[in-house]
Amino acid sequence: MNPFSDENVDAIKAWPGILLVASSESELGHRGRTVRRVTTARFLDTTTWTARPARSPYGQPAADVLLVATGSIDERAKRYRGPFALLAYERSGAVRYRLDFQRPFTESAYGDRLYVGKIDGRKTRVYDARTGKLLRRIPGTDVEPAFSWSPPS
Amino acid sequence: MALLSALVAIAVGCAAHGQRAQTRGAKVFELANYPFERRGYEGLGSSIREIDPNTLAPRTRRGLRLGGYTERWVFSPGRREAAFGLDFGELVIVDLPKMELRARLRLGSPDVIVRPIGWPRPDLLFALVCRDAGKYGCFDNRLLLIDPKGPRQYASFDLNGGADGAFDQRTRQSVVFVAPERLHPARLLIAEQTGAIHEVELTKLLVGQTAGRFPRDRHTRTGRGGFAAVAEGALPPSRRPRGQPQDTAASASRAMDRDDEPVQR
Numbered sequence: 001m002n003p004f005s006d007e008n009v010d011a012i013k014a015w016p017g018i019l020l021v022a023s024s025e026s027e028l029g030h031r032g033r034t035v036r037r038v039t040t041a042r043f044l045d046t047t048t049w050t051a052r053p054a055r056s057p058y059g060q061p062a063a064d065v066l067l068v069a070t071g072s073i074d075e076r077a078k079r080y081r082g083p084f085a086l087l088a089y090e091r092s093g094a095v096r097y098r099l100d101f102q103r104p105f106t107e108s109a110y111g112d113r114l115y116v117g118k119i120d121g122r123k124t125r126v127y128d129a130r131t132g133k134l135l136r137r138i139p140g141t142d143v144e145p146a147f148s149w150s151p152p153s
Numbered sequence: 154m155a156l157l158s159a160l161v162a163i164a165v166g167c168a169a170h171g172q173r174a175q176t177r178g179a180k181v182f183e184l185a186n187y188p189f190e191r192r193g194y195e196g197l198g199s200s201i202r203e204i205d206p207n208t209l210a211p212r213t214r215r216g217l218r219l220g221g222y223t224e225r226w227v228f229s230p231g232r233r234e235a236a237f238g239l240d241f242g243e244l245v246i247v248d249l250p251k252m253e254l255r256a257r258l259r260l261g262s263p264d265v266i267v268r269p270i271g272w273p274r275p276d277l278l279f280a281l282v283c284r285d286a287g288k289y290g291c292f293d294n295r296l297l298l299i300d301p302k303g304p305r306q307y308a309s310f311d312l313n314g315g316a317d318g319a320f321d322q323r324t325r326q327s328v329v330f331v332a333p334e335r336l337h338p339a340r341l342l343i344a345e346q347t348g349a350i351h352e353v354e355l356t357k358l359l360v361g362q363t364a365g366r367f368p369r370d371r372h373t374r375t376g377r378g379g380f381a382a383v384a385e386g387a388l389p390p391s392r393r394p395r396g397q398p399q400d401t402a403a404s405a406s407r408a409m410d411r412d413d414e415p416v417q418r
Contacts, residue, residue, distance in 0.1 A: 110181070110206060111206065113206050113207065115209070123209060126207060126208070126209070135207065136207070136208065138208055138209060138210075141209050141210075143183050143185070143204055143209045143210075143211065144183060144209070145181045145182070145183060145204060145206055145209075146182055146183055146184035146201075147181075147182055147184070147226070148179040148180060148181045148182070149179060149180050149182065149228070149232065149235070149249055150178055150179040150180070150232065151178070151180075151249075151250060152231055152232055152233050152250075
């Protein structure tokens with residue numbers, strides 16, 4: 001640790017009662033490069049306050065699955081490194097489905113809809129997040145759902 | 154345990170914001186930003202517009218412009234209205250069936266950020282405000298009690314530290330986590346729908362800034378709160394997650410306590 005170091009703990013609600021908790025440290029390394037490393041990634045069950053290891057520190061909850069993207073950035077070669085896939089994990093840890101892509105992608109989810117787009121963030125495909133079924137292709141758009149509202153009865 | 158649950162709620166509250174499950178017949182809205190450049194101002198404005206969640210296509214030609222940038226909103230108890238906190242020190246109240254602005258309440262100067270937390274009663278809304286200092290943070294955090302009907306501000310409390318909050322629909326309580334600026338125990342404020350506010354000091358959760366290890370450099374380190382309360386001291390050792398060496402943020406706080414000196418200003 002040095003004066004420029006930082007430590008963060010992030011929590012994502014993966015399923016009801018289960019959080020994905022990940023901590024990461026970053027510090028100033030050689031020649032001004034920031035060195036960042038994930039120290040722990042665990043699923044924390046808040047009903048029993050027990051934890052089990054998680055395979056990835058990142059995830060996107062959608063419907064009843066947790067979506068985890070594969071792929072990384074090769075900092076030396078300055079490019080993305082595959083395979084580029086999206087895995088949907090069930091609460092038990094089983095993979096419900098896997099979506100493979102040719103190129104780096106971005107994803108977001110709202111309710112039971114999964115939106116996948118190009119690396120610039122523009123969404124081009126809509127999936128059913130529960131099954132991974134492609135519902136439709138759409139013209140690239142920046143529009144994303146923010147909230148839903150039901151008219152009062 | 155209730156205290157821990159409240160902390161967890163705060164930790165995940167923001168992440169889950171706006172991601173509630175869609176109910177049948179619910180309308181889905183986008184929250185879009187637009188630049189003020191065309192009008193000769195700097196910054197971003199926000200607008201809301203109904204969209205089709207299956208195609209992301211807008212269902213109306215024009216959105217409802219709210220004013221400044223917003224990222225936090227709450228619904229009224231009857232869910233007929235929504236209150237959006239703006240970065241221009243304003244709170245706007247939208248009549249959702251009519252899709253029009255019902256009220257605009259100025260709560261501070263244009264550099265004040267407004268974040269509504271909970272709207273437990275038709276005539277009571279809790280909101281956090283702070284003065285935006287860009288990359289340096291958001292200072293002068295205050296908790297406001299607002300009457301959305303008026304609209305008017307009932308009361309204002311200095312929080313003396315950074316703050317974030319969440320609303321519990323079941324108990325209709327608003328919970329605010331306060332992290333002091335100087336190394337000190339964090340505090341939890343629990344605001345009832347009656348307007349009463351209870352304060353709890355989390356004595357085992359030290360957060361805040363300390364001076365760097367070398368006095369000549371003026372860099373500071375921050376021990377952030379949030380989830381740290383889960384393992385450190387709050388759970389008996391027998392119930393701590395096995396194999397987890399130490400709670401990270403809490404251990405960072407301990408390290409700061411040992412290695413560094415409090416900031417002298």
